[in-house]
Amino acid sequence: MAASGEELSDLKVENGAKHSGVEDEPETIAIMDAVKVLLQGLGEDINREGIRKTPLRVAKALREGTRGYGQTAKDIIESALFPEAGLHNGLGQAGGAGGIVIVRDLDFFSYCESCLLPFQVKCHVGYVPSGQQVVGLSKLSRVSDVYAKRLQKPQRLADQICSALQHGINPGGVAVVLHCLHIHFPSLESVFLDSKSSGWVKVQVQSGLGAFENQDADAWMDFFSLLKFRGIDLSKAGAPDSNSQLWCPSHFPSASKFSTKIESLNPRMTTAATSILRSLGEDPSREELLGTPGHFVNWLMNFQNCNVEMKMDMMKLNGFANGRTHFEHNENGNLSEKKIQSEMNFSFWSQCEHHLLPFYGVVHIGFLRADGVTHLEKSLLNSVIHFYGFKLQVQERMTRQIAETVSSLLGADIVVVVEASHTCMISRGIEKFGCTTATIAALGQFSSDAAARAMFLQSIPKTTIGEL
Amino acid sequence: MAASGEELSDLKVENGAKHSGVEDEPETIAIMDAVKVLLQGLGEDINREGIRKTPLRVAKALREGTRGYGQTAKDIIESALFPEAGLHNGLGQAGGAGGIVIVRDLDFFSYCESCLLPFQVKCHVGYVPSGQQVVGLSKLSRVSDVYAKRLQKPQRLADQICSALQHGINPGGVAVVLHCLHIHFPSLESVFLDSKSSGWVKVQVQSGLGAFENQDADAWMDFFSLLKFRGIDLSKAGAPDSNSQLWCPSHFPSASKFSTKIESLNPRMTTAATSILRSLGEDPSREELLGTPGHFVNWLMNFQNCNVEMKMDMMKLNGFANGRTHFEHNENGNLSEKKIQSEMNFSFWSQCEHHLLPFYGVVHIGFLRADGVTHLEKSLLNSVIHFYGFKLQVQERMTRQIAETVSSLLGADIVVVVEASHTCMISRGIEKFGCTTATIAALGQFSSDAAARAMFLQSIPKTTIGEL
Numbered sequence: 001m002a003a004s005g006e007e008l009s010d011l012k013v014e015n016g017a018k019h020s021g022v023e024d025e026p027e028t029i030a031i032m033d034a035v036k037v038l039l040q041g042l043g044e045d046i047n048r049e050g051i052r053k054t055p056l057r058v059a060k061a062l063r064e065g066t067r068g069y070g071q072t073a074k075d076i077i078e079s080a081l082f083p084e085a086g087l088h089n090g091l092g093q094a095g096g097a098g099g100i101v102i103v104r105d106l107d108f109f110s111y112c113e114s115c116l117l118p119f120q121v122k123c124h125v126g127y128v129p130s131g132q133q134v135v136g137l138s139k140l141s142r143v144s145d146v147y148a149k150r151l152q153k154p155q156r157l158a159d160q161i162c163s164a165l166q167h168g169i170n171p172g173g174v175a176v177v178l179h180c181l182h183i184h185f186p187s188l189e190s191v192f193l194d195s196k197s198s199g200w201v202k203v204q205v206q207s208g209l210g211a212f213e214n215q216d217a218d219a220w221m222d223f224f225s226l227l228k229f230r231g232i233d234l235s236k237a238g239a240p241d242s243n244s245q246l247w248c249p250s251h252f253p254s255a256s257k258f259s260t261k262i263e264s265l266n267p268r269m270t271t272a273a274t275s276i277l278r279s280l281g282e283d284p285s286r287e288e289l290l291g292t293p294g295h296f297v298n299w300l301m302n303f304q305n306c307n308v309e310m311k312m313d314m315m316k317l318n319g320f321a322n323g324r325t326h327f328e329h330n331e332n333g334n335l336s337e338k339k340i341q342s343e344m345n346f347s348f349w350s351q352c353e354h355h356l357l358p359f360y361g362v363v364h365i366g367f368l369r370a371d372g373v374t375h376l377e378k379s380l381l382n383s384v385i386h387f388y389g390f391k392l393q394v395q396e397r398m399t400r401q402i403a404e405t406v407s408s409l410l411g412a413d414i415v416v417v418v419e420a421s422h423t424c425m426i427s428r429g430i431e432k433f434g435c436t437t438a439t440i441a442a443l444g445q446f447s448s449d450a451a452a453r454a455m456f457l458q459s460i461p462k463t464t465i466g467e468l
Numbered sequence: 469m470a471a472s473g474e475e476l477s478d479l480k481v482e483n484g485a486k487h488s489g490v491e492d493e494p495e496t497i498a499i500m501d502a503v504k505v506l507l508q509g510l511g512e513d514i515n516r517e518g519i520r521k522t523p524l525r526v527a528k529a530l531r532e533g534t535r536g537y538g539q540t541a542k543d544i545i546e547s548a549l550f551p552e553a554g555l556h557n558g559l560g561q562a563g564g565a566g567g568i569v570i571v572r573d574l575d576f577f578s579y580c581e582s583c584l585l586p587f588q589v590k591c592h593v594g595y596v597p598s599g600q601q602v603v604g605l606s607k608l609s610r611v612s613d614v615y616a617k618r619l620q621k622p623q624r625l626a627d628q629i630c631s632a633l634q635h636g637i638n639p640g641g642v643a644v645v646l647h648c649l650h651i652h653f654p655s656l657e658s659v660f661l662d663s664k665s666s667g668w669v670k671v672q673v674q675s676g677l678g679a680f681e682n683q684d685a686d687a688w689m690d691f692f693s694l695l696k697f698r699g700i701d702l703s704k705a706g707a708p709d710s711n712s713q714l715w716c717p718s719h720f721p722s723a724s725k726f727s728t729k730i731e732s733l734n735p736r737m738t739t740a741a742t743s744i745l746r747s748l749g750e751d752p753s754r755e756e757l758l759g760t761p762g763h764f765v766n767w768l769m770n771f772q773n774c775n776v777e778m779k780m781d782m783m784k785l786n787g788f789a790n791g792r793t794h795f796e797h798n799e800n801g802n803l804s805e806k807k808i809q810s811e812m813n814f815s816f817w818s819q820c821e822h823h824l825l826p827f828y829g830v831v832h833i834g835f836l837r838a839d840g841v842t843h844l845e846k847s848l849l850n851s852v853i854h855f856y857g858f859k860l861q862v863q864e865r866m867t868r869q870i871a872e873t874v875s876s877l878l879g880a881d882i883v884v885v886v887e888a889s890h891t892c893m894i895s896r897g898i899e900k901f902g903c904t905t906a907t908i909a910a911l912g913q914f915s916s917d918a919a920a921r922a923m924f925l926q927s928i929p930k931t932t933i934g935e936l
Contacts, residue, residue: 050550082518082822084865099908101864103893106903134864136822137890137905141898218918225925226885226906354550354604396569396602397552417694422605425571430609433901435574437605438594438694440567450686457693 022063023056027279031059034272034279035356038297041269043305044392051353051392058356061428062280065111065118068149069281076143077168080136084129100175100219102126102226103140107433109426112182113151113288114248115295116273117358118427121148121157122179124227127165128172128211128219135169143168144176151282151289154180154247158207166209173210175223180205183358183423185249185299203247250295269297303351303391337370340455343378348385352424353392361420361436365406366456368413368445380409395420395439403441413444415456490531491524495747499527502740502747503824506765509737511773512860518821519860526824529896530748533579533586536617537749544611545636548604552597568643568687570594570694571608575901577894580650581619581756582716583763584741585826586895589616589625590647592695595633596640596679596687603637611636612644619750619757622648622715626675634677641678643691648673651826651891653717653767671715718763737765771819771859805838808923811846816853820892821860829888829904833874834924836881836913848877863888863907871909881912883924 022028032055039046039054046052106123125140147160158176165174182201211219273293277284284293346363363385373381388401395418403416418439425432446453490496500523507514507522514520576589593608615628626644633642650669679687741761745752752761814831831853841849856869863886871884886907893900914921 082862084862099867099910100906102906104904104906106900129864134862137863138893138896138898141893141900141903145898218921221918221922222908222925225922225928226908228928228930394550394552394602395605396597399567425606425609428606430606430613431899432574432609435609436572438568438570438572440690440694442567450689453686454689454693457690460693460696462696 022060027281028056028059028063030279031062031276032056034275035059037268037272038300038356041266041272041297042300042303042392050394054354054356057354061355061357061424062111062276064149064429065109065427066150066280068146071146071149073143073146073164074168076139076146077135077165080139081133081169082136083132084134100126100128100222100226101134101137102223103137104227106141106144107426107431108145108148109431110148110150110152110157110180111427112248113153114292115185115250115299116151116276116292117183117296117299118423119180119182120426120433121154121181123148123161124177124223125161125165125175126223126226127169127174129169130172131170133169135165135171140165151277151280151292153288154178154203154205155207158205162207162209171210173208173212173219175206175208175212175220177204177206177223177227179203180247182248183360185252185302201247201249248295250291250298265294265297265301269300270294273297300351300356305391338368339370340366340452341369341372342366342456342459343373343381344459344461346382346385348389348418350389350393350395350398350420351391352422353394355424355428356392357423357427359393359395359420359422359424359437361418363402364417364419364456364460365402365410366415366417366446367406367410368452369410373410377409381406384409395422395437399439399441403443407443411444413446415440415442415446415453417457417460419460490528495749496524496527496531498747499530499744500524502743503527505736505740506768506824509734509740509765510768510771510860518862522822522824525822525896529823529825529892530579530744532617532897533577533895534618534748536614539614539617541611541614541632542636544607544614545603545633548607549601549637550604551600552602568594568596568690568694569602569605570691571605572695574609574612575894575899576613576616577899578616578618578620578625578648579895580716581621582760583653583718583767584619584744584760585651585764585767586891587648587650588894588901589622589649591616591629592645592691593629593633593643594691594694595637595642597637598640599638601637603633603639608633619745619748619760621756622646622671622673623675626673630675630677639678641676641680641687643674643676643680643688645672645674645691645695647671648715650716651828653720669715669717716763718759718766733762733765733769737768738762741765768819768824773859806836807838808834808920809837809840810834810924810927811841811849812927812929814850814853816857816886818857818861818863818866818888819859820890821862823892823896824860825891825895827861827863827888827890827892827905829886831870832885832887832924832928833870833878834883834885834914835874835878836920837878841878845877849874852877863890863905867907867909871911875911879912881914883908883910883914883921885925885928887928 035055035058036046039051044051046055102124103126104124106125108121108123109118110121111117112119123141123144125144127135127140143164144161147157147164157180158178162174162176165171165176180203184200208215208217208220211217212223270293273296274284277289277292282289284290342364344362344364346365347361348363349358349360351357352359365381384405385402388398388405399416399418402418403414406416407414420437421435422437425435425437440457442453446456503523503526504514507519512519514523570592571594572592574591574593576591577586578589579585580587591612593612595603595608611632612629615625615632625648626646630642630644633639633644648671652668676683676685676688679685680691738761741764742752745757745760750757752758810832812830812832814833815829816831817826817828819825820827833849852873853870856866856873867884867886870886871882874884875882888905888907889903890905893903893905908925910921914924
């Protein structure tokens with residue numbers, strides 16, 4: 001029981017999928033095999049303790065995250081239509097008291113069909129009851145989830161939710177507004193050469209049918225007013241966002257500038273990624289999926305195992321020597337002048353080795369020195385953080401590695417705090433949106449002196465991780 | 469398939485519970501029978517369309533919401549302990565780099581053992597790794613959920629999570645901080661006589677073992693600093709909250725002042741509530757549960773069917789006649805002076821008839837008049853809202869009923885917006901924390917004039933529903 005505890009507790013089964021034996025199903029085994037190929041392509045030992053069960057974790061997460069392929073919105077809706085005698089038969093708004101019903105701020109995640117990474121969705125969905133019936137509110141969420149749990153792009157997701165609700169409820173109209181957030185693709189090179197490449201890609205898309213079919217309809221004005229969007233031009237509120245079609249950063253020029261050409265990628269890895277698409281029930285020859293295996297492998301290759309040491313060498317050549325001279329100068333200075341210094345909010349990106357999913361956030365560093373760091377030192381700290389970020393990692397280890405390396409640069413008294421959001425916490429079974437993880441590593445005086453540690457910790461800015 | 473679609477899609481099965489046939493299990497059937505008794509005690513026709521499937525919905529929600537009784541934290545943890553060679557064997561903080569690991573802002577709900585209503589939990593959990601191993605981050609969430617999914621009070625919940633993690637991970641220490649929010653018990657009488665009785669009961673509890681056993685430990689200071697609690701007295705941070713033991717509003721003097729004496733409650737209903745406790749696997753003779761059936765029935769009785777008309781009559785006697793005279797005076801005034809007036813943020817409480825769970829929020833009313841409302845009229849609007857709130861309801865119907873009744877008070881041109889949080893959206897399968905529902909009913913000019921409607925809608929305050 002102990003060995004299979006995680007498997008059982010990880011599992012949520014919906015709409016008749018079998019509970020036991022998911023790990024024995026051929027689709028799961030095929031994905032596991034593909035993930036092993038990908039891990040080996042990253043230079044990992046697939047029997048290493050931390051990643052031994054990663055293929056199973058990834059396979060189950062992907063199948064659970066795309067379970068919408070096996071679900072039908074129609075059944076969900078039909079079981080929860082309730083008569084409401086007071087509603088008029090015509091359009092609610094025009095016909096009388098029965099106006100729009102909106103559920104706001106539903107959190108979902110979906111998988112990007114262009115790169116196979118999860119993206120986050122804040123969903124607002126509404127309809128105008130007619131035909132003397134309303135639908136159970138939770139069904140608006142459940143139906144949205146059916147389409148979110150597929151490989152998607154934002155506009156199609158909005159259109160499919162809208163269409164399913166319109167045909168299932170047959171109301172006066174349906175409106176769907178999605179705010180989608182896609183992780184950027186900061187490769188090891190791009191974070192140094194192009195600081196703008198970090199952050200998020202955001203799009204807003206909407207879809208309307210019935211009373212919302214016309215983008216200028218009064219119904220849209222009501223909808224956006226009830227979403228409390230203020231200060232926007234409501235006359236353009238229903239207009240499509242031209243960026244939404246090619247929103248995935250894998251399509252951006254900056255991505256191609258820094259990433260490996262598809263043809264020079266390891267063909268075993270792209271074949272493995274293609275097999276994953278097929279195992280999820282998708283057709284890898286569908287036009288939107290043609291580039292997906294290459295994009296996914298390109299993303300993964302940022303985290304290949306050999307990179308860190310190699311790039312550390314490069315870093316040493318570039319600036320380490322200069323920095324070192326400077327540090328020695330400082331260390332020979334007056335010890336009594338040392339006080340707690342801090343450098344806050346270095347952003348980082350990494351890849352969770354348990355789930356092959358990104359985690360990202362900020363690093364704060366505290367140290368004892370007479371002065372703050374120089375521009376060069378700050379850039380070195382940034383390098384250290386990225387070099388430990390761009391590999392398969394766990395946050396606890398990364399925190400300790402950064403602390404140990406930084407102590408060789410800034411002296412023995414070091415405290416490092418990492419605050420991160422883990423994609424695996426939202427895109428797997430527990431789906432805990434909004435939770436964050438903090439880790440701390442304290443060396444030297446910061447390890448023994450609680451007051452010094454507290455002084456540093458209390459100075460960390462309150463809001464740091466960003467939009468998610 | 470259509471008939472059972474909701475049942476299947478509602479279901480999440482964890483840790484080996486059977487997927488099919490939950491509705492046929494004797495515990496489910498016993499709860500359904502008890503819920504039918506409760507509905508009849510409220511004066512409802514259990515064959516009415518809206519509540520026909522309520523017994524099944526309630527039974528499944530309660531069983532799913534207490535599934536933690538059948539789960540073991542140990543299995544969850546053991547499958548996800550990972551070696552981290554860099555960690556020292558001793559206490560992380562003192563021994564070197566391996567400091568505290570915290571997951572912040574995990575959202576849960578739990579069921580209050582004193583009244584059987586769900587309460588909301590924001591959970592912060594941390595541990596100090598030792599023995600060269602770390603636990604998968606998601607397991608901190610999963611283990612917390614095992615204990616949240618039982619009948620609970622805040623301090624025991626914190627203690628159980630803490631103890632399970634300490635024994636499962638065997639780390640340097642475990643700390644758990646919970647912020648719990650319990651719905652208040654505004655009865656129909658209390659909302660008029662004691663305006664302070666609305667709102668929320670909030671407590672913060674904490675539990676610590678190992679390095680956190682001592683409430684003054686430095687480890688607590690680190691923990692609270694990383695939670696970014698600012699401006700609190702950290703020396704008292706670990707001290708227990710004296711209010712946490714009797715936090716459920718069913719224990720408050722104000723509750724007993726307004727609620728029916730236990731001995732005068734319908735004994736069939738209290739027996740039914742007792743049978744629910746037993747079907748969930750609890751012992752109804754456990755000391756903390758002795759009063760629970762009475763508290764639950766007392767809460768339910770606020771929403772009994774006969775109340776509304778009876779109380780409406782009372783209201784008419786008290787103030788309606790005076791109000792009417794005043795309105796007629798206004799209606800005879802200069803029509804051209806009429807402009808859009810609004811009364812915002814009337815708070816309300818109601819009970820979802822689909823799930824027998826509270827929903828609550830605010831009502832905004834717009835109307836065309838030369839002047840705003842008088843104090844008496846405002847109090848009448850408040851009464852109308854409460855009278856439609858205190859029954860088994862759906863938000864769509866309540867919105868329409870308020871609009872129609874208010875139009876007989878303030879004239880034909882009425883718009884009503886209801887913004888609400890539905891407990892059923894967080895405490896059932898979809899667990900969508902933070903989502904809210906908005907409904908609108910527009911009569912007269914507000915129905916046909918989109919610009920008038922927009923002017924009112926845009927004036928609704930941005931944040932209105934309150935803490936949740």
